[in-house]
Amino acid sequence: MTMFAAILACGLFLWTGAAAAQQGGGMMASVEYEAPAPVAMSSPVDPGEYMVGPGDILWLSAEGGLPTGFFPAGGASVIYLQVMPDGSVVIPFVGGVQAGGLTLEQASDNVVAAVSSRCRGVRPEAGLAGVRVSRIPVTGEVLNPGIVNVAGTNRLSDAINSAGGLGPGASLTRVEIRHQSGDCTVVDFSRFRLDGDMSCNPLLAPGDMIHVPPATAFVEVSGAVFARGPFPLDRAESGSWIEGSRTVMEYLEGETVAQCIARAGGIAPWAVPDSVYIERRSDDGSLVRLPAGAHPSRMTLLPGDRVICPGSTNSIAVTGFVQAPGVFPWVAGSDAWYYIALAGGLTNEGSRSGVSVTLPGGEEDDPDEAGPLPPGSVIEVPRKILVWWQDYLAVLTGVAGVIIAYKSIF
Secondary structure, three states: OHHHHHHHHHHHHHHHHHHHHHHHHOOOOOEEOOOOOOOOOOOOOOOOOOEOOOOOEEEEEEOOOOOEOOEOOOOOOEEEEEOOOOOEEEEOOOEEEEOOOOEHHHHHHHHHHHHHHHOOOOOEEEEEEEOOEEEEEEEEOEOOOEEEEEEOOOEHHHHHHHOOOEOOOEOOOOEEEEOOOOOEEEEOHHHHHHHOOHHHOOEOOOOOEEEEOEOOOEEEEEEOEOOOOOOEEEEEEEOOEEEEEEEEEEOOOOOEHHHHHHHHOOEOOOEOHHHOEEEEEOOOOOEEEEEOOOOOOOOEOOOOOEEEEOEOOOEEEEEEOEOOOEEEEOOOOOOHHHHHHHOOOEOOOEOOOOOEEEOOOOOEEOHHHHOOOOOOOEEEEOEOOOOHHHHHHHHHHHHHHHHHHHHHHO
């Protein structure tokens, strides 16, 4: 009788397992036994921040291995559970467990609790093994609005870059992330662009939509700056000096003159910082010029302001390993080598092959191809790449000179 009962129990267990495996044809569909392909990530996943969604893959394991007979692999050390389109993962002989729409921490706790309730004495663990790749819409002021592919670990900046980047009239301070729940998060994306604030470059959750609205107020920066703002304009001339570059950017409330110039790309070497000024429209419509060079970090801007960074008049700067670095008068039709000669020529350490020319607009050019240089250009002569014995020889020569001078005195 005892033998018969044991055989009957064994047969019932096997029949129950087979029935469970056939139920709906999807019971086992979310179980995988090969590790998913790795996905590039900018930082480790925060279990309290990452939102699990369809396509993610969770891992499930237990100390000493998973119980034999309880899982299809029979004592496997780890199995992988794919999150289904409805947000659930299907665990063999346990059933569906909700994971989608929860943080990774919450989803892992759900899986662990479900397994623990069915298998006494086992201490399971769960986590994220692979991230989803989904498609989300990016609309508004981007260069290529449409549907883009994003991985589960991608952030707002990744989606915007996939859509071609921000358009010239984009508002960085009011980027909208519209969630599947109907809520909308407004992000000051400029804080990430300027300061690297990751809280302003959040992870994207399943079902998110991104909309970049147009900016409503602008400021302009022109003159001796490297205009790398979102809306660079053509180079122009004003009076006797080259105005250089111009860019129009979104107005940021409370931004100072110095911060605005830095956001535009930075001040150029040929600029005259003490002469920076603001052109502002007064209440009666007249144009007022406000000096800002003395306190650029304290003077704040208003919508519609134009920041002017004057450049040095008719000059060329020569820097680096030349005999007499400095600023020299511009001579029409002269090339880079003419100004290097004015600076006394290359030093012994100067590299002729590495000389570069930065034009007033910020573009770099080869000295042999640039031809006659415009006013405001900067010539840089780098140091030669010396072999190790030349560096040591230079040091020893200097030390020897000091010793000889010391002995000659004493």
